[in-house]
Amino acid sequence: MQHDLILRIAAKLLIPMIMLYALYVQFHGDYGPGGGFQAGVIFAVSIFLYALVFGLPAAMRVFSPTLVQALAAAGVLLYAGVGVVSMISGGNFLDYGALNPGDRALGEHIGVLLIELGVGITVAAVMIMLFYLFASPIDADDSGGH
Amino acid sequence: MALLVATTLALVACMVMILARALLGPTVYDRVMAVNTFGTTTVMMIAMVGYLMGRPEFLDIAIAYALINFIGTVAVLKFFEVGILGADSSSPSEPSAREKPVE
Numbered sequence A: 001m002q003h004d005l006i007l008r009i010a011a012k013l014l015i016p017m018i019m020l021y022a023l024y025v026q027f028h029g030d031y032g033p034g035g036g037f038q039a040g041v042i043f044a045v046s047i048f049l050y051a052l053v054f055g056l057p058a059a060m061r062v063f064s065p066t067l068v069q070a071l072a073a074a075g076v077l078l079y080a081g082v083g084v085v086s087m088i089s090g091g092n093f094l095d096y097g098a099l100n101p102g103d104r105a106l107g108e109h110i111g112v113l114l115i116e117l118g119v120g121i122t123v124a125a126v127m128i129m130l131f132y133l134f135a136s137p138i139d140a141d142d143s144g145g146h
Numbered sequence B: 001m002a003l004l005v006a007t008t009l010a011l012v013a014c015m016v017m018i019l020a021r022a023l024l025g026p027t028v029y030d031r032v033m034a035v036n037t038f039g040t041t042t043v044m045m046i047a048m049v050g051y052l053m054g055r056p057e058f059l060d061i062a063i064a065y066a067l068i069n070f071i072g073t074v075a076v077l078k079f080f081e082v083g084i085l086g087a088d089s090s091s092p093s094e095p096s097a098r099e100k101p102v103e
Helices: A005-027 A036-054 A057-060 A067-088 A103-134 B001-022 B028-052 B058-082 B097-098
Strands: none
Touching: A005 A036, A005 A103, A005 B058, A005 B097, A036 A057, A036 A103, A036 B097, A057 A103, A067 B058, B028 B058
């Protein structure tokens, strides 16, 4: 696709906007439609576009498979970590109010924000990983249908 | 309000015609074009329904749809052109992949 000038320019314009929109969906999820899962998918879509237009190796230089695996685990760790911290603070698992005993409403706000961030990171990483697996060329020795 | 309803009905008529083109389309490019246009009308439809139902926050969903609709078309076209979604852009596309019949 090295001659598709219009597609390349459009992709370069769109990719940052999609990433910004993913962050908007992520952090505006409390007040409007959105949340961690949707934001993760939208963020992953910007990487898909990059891989489609500039090739999978270019995308893998930005988000290497090792980094993607680490991020997928880190999101779950953040999610479970918030739950454990609230348990240590005296509440139940994922009882965000216990995070800030002085002002429970603020604690719940912080807790939901962190949980959604963990969900977003994990969903984005897993989606990117799935795309890498689907988009990578099939090995010659992998005896498929043909 | 009547104007909103009339516009929505016009959009529905457009979508029916676009669906007909997507089903009848003799070549795959007709179908891809129809799907892309259908996505664009869907974006407008979401915005119209949002205002009809008094929920302007539907615009957020419409923006997300508009951003992502474009990528589906690019993916389908690249699949038919190259055969591999993640093909490297710097190397010329393999001519053998282009000849390969795509089911």
